[in-house]
Amino acid sequence: MTAVEQPETPLGHGNMRRKEDARFIRGRGTYVDDVTLPGMLHGAVLRSPYAHARIVSIDTSAAQAHPKVRAVITGETLAGLNLAWMPTLSHDVQAVLATDKVRFQGQEVAFVVAEDRYSARDALELIDVDYEALPPVIDARQALAEDAPVIRDDLEGRTDNHIFDWESGDAAATDDVFASAEVVAAQDMLYPRVHPAPLETCGAVADMDAVTGKLTVWTTTQAPHAHRTIYALVAGLPEHKIRIISPDIGGGFGNKVGIYPGYVCAVVGSIVTGKPVKWVEDRSENLMSTSFARDYHMHGEIAATKDGRILGLRVNVLADHGAFNGTAQPTKFPAGFFGVFTGSYDLEAAHCSVTGVYTNKAPGGVAYACSFRITEAVYLVERLVDVLAFDLGMDPAELRMKNLLRPEQFPYRSKTGWEYDSGDYPTALRAALDLADYPALRAEQALKRERGEQMGIGVAFFTEAVGAGPRKHMDILGLGMADGAELRVHPTGKAVLRLSCQTQGQGHETTFAQIVGEELGISPDDIDVVHGDTDQTPFGLGTYGSRSTPVSGAAAAVVARKVRERARIVASAMLEVSADDLEWEKGRWFVRGDVEAGRTIQEIALAAHSDLELPEGVEGHLDATCVYNPPNLTYPFGAYVCVVDVDADTGQVTVRRFVAVDDCGVRINPMIVEGQVHGGLADGVGMALMQVMAFDEDGNHLGGSFMDYLLPTSMECPSWELGETVTPSPHHPIGAKGIGESATVGSPAAVVNAVVDALRPFGVRHADMPLTPAAVWSAAQGTPLRTDLAIT
């Protein structure tokens, strides 16, 4: 099922080996830490050992005296430049270097610039900071207590740790449904704090040219243009004097969307020293201080009839946002797209409320392929459906099949206001159950249960919402979420496509060439894709939320179609016929009724640059630009089945099989889609079974390195079994939906559902992630374990 056929380069969509590979397999990629500039210095960050403490004093004299140190920057230095605080993507502020107090362990306190990497680290040890410890807020459930310490006393008039309240749906109608429902099942669940942990950490090389006044920053950013605008706002530099270059990125996974203090410090370091400054964080710094994911404490209720018709959902969420609200999401969506929590089901009413609170932890929340909180939304509804199946004694696959939206209901407006574009859910679920041979699995499970062995089968069905988004509703810091594309066909018929999105491994250099190739009949090998350099590419908001294909992919198709129309006019001049008499076949305009009389796109490209006389108003050349403002999101979906074996005596879980049927509409390159799904499924197994950023009562971060923050290796991952259905997006120019985050969104619920299913003989109805051996063993003993806090 997963065998990838490898034909020659297609003239458009289809399996095609990646253009990016040539440099990466030879060690010839260029990641930020590979960049070296003449005279470049190295920066390192001093970090807080406390979760919450007042800074009494900072003595940098010994560090300043280090022979290789060129500058030591503190919050006081930055305050003088009005840069001690910076705006976040959630209209809060975040300390660049702490001035008054520290608010999480690992927070940035000082920045050393030295001649080499090792000396910079040495000098950190020479800085003497006097802290006065304060009681921290670690458990989000205590953040709003009367006597909770106020974390953000920097904000005027702030007397508590409350950030926001947000709600969605119809509360009264939902209460009515619940009041009269035959069955109501409720469950508390935690989606624990995890971290996207890209293998390459965050970093930057900042180069302020004192002569030209131009700042160039090579940096790990998923959104280079947004970064440029934010630097302009933060540093007060004119935007045309800022050039952001996002070179090869060693994975992003949402970790590299926002601006981190280290980047700003590198910029300031370059301004202060007059030399380029490189800053690259360690893994422990990455885990402790950059954008975490999830941390949603959810109380969910599901109402149904006795025979299993789902009627309503009612949800309350407590969201732990850490010490600064740095969550990356569209402005009007403080809880992201959690509003799609009604999932794939036809309900009568639904309502959710989300409250965000400050705690003494690093900022973040939206990251790790969450599509703006859809991981949490899908996990919630898919666990609740299983809880309902548990209470009703129904098969969870049958319960889903009974309640899935039907194809004829699309486009479907959900009870919380989202318009799902297309879907054939029952077909996808049937495909997954067939691929898994579900009845045989249940029979095997029954036999094993008789023998006292624990085997679990987990089913999850999800609907994603990706491709943010319509400018009217979606912006980041006031920047509408439309994306540009520029296409230029050279005289010899080779082309260059310039994009605002930024690959971090998703294969854009290949697939975007395929999109243009499909539209123009030019080989993708003859189309270069340029991205990541704000001086070279059109404005747009970058790559996250699986938005590249929905937004930039649409822009690439539209811009290619504009070029095709220009080519039609040129061809009509070449052939001396009316443009209306021409027809298109891939790569060629020809005269209707006379297939022989035609011109290829390559011939047309040359003519467009020649002395050919063109109709008035037609400028010649073959190029075009486009800004694509999507009319709606795309709604890919999928059906997943996970099979686990659980040793109840040790708590060890083995994922034996994982079947994933995904539908992302038209597949531009199936090989790349499958690779995206494989990676996302590994994320899901990791989150469900081993990943958590835990804290002790003093706010010490207990998952701050790869010794404790566990990522799945080749040994924990099974051989994935993939299937597909194809339900195109009707509003997208090529019918393609996003896919990158689907598997990360859908798979954790499938794994947890499987483990809980395995523990059914022990009466287990729910257990929180991560289902480590200790957590599974405890659940089987009837004493659920909180793995996120060492206090409880």
Add this chain to the structure above:
Amino acid sequence: MRITVTVDGTSYTDDVEPRTLLVHHLRERLGKVGTVVGCDTSNCGACTVHLDGHSVKSCSVLAVQADGSEVTTVEGLARDGQLHPVQQAFHDNHALQCGFCTPGMIMQSIDLLADNPDPDEHAVREGLEGNLCRCTGYQNIVKAVRDAAHHMRPGAGPEAERVADTGSRTASSVGGGGE
């Protein structure tokens, strides 16, 4: 301290601080930036190179320990412009995405194939356990390594791509080498 290390076939003599990690020596002194760093606790394997024919995590070796040794990095694998069969197999099987784990993963795969020229799926997974990947979910990497094994089997591929059938393992005996 003065050390001489042969990297991808070229001999380099340098003064290094005793505390300098081999990976930083390779990257920052010798410009061999194809080998990368992914963690600070020796878990991820992104920095894997061959030291005298055996794979090591170069973040956990001091440069001075490599004095007099032969190091092969991913940059030294291609021979006369011809990709090593493992490199080719990673491309053919879409075994990389962001490419950050790839150099270390390829070096570890070559080491694994030198130990076991025809590993089954489990043996490949076990052999790569010390190399983390965040993008691929490992499956295509496993496929690539087995595909490479097939192409490297004596007689299955062009002469230049054969695994030497002698038992001794040097940097150049595993189908690529640094010369």
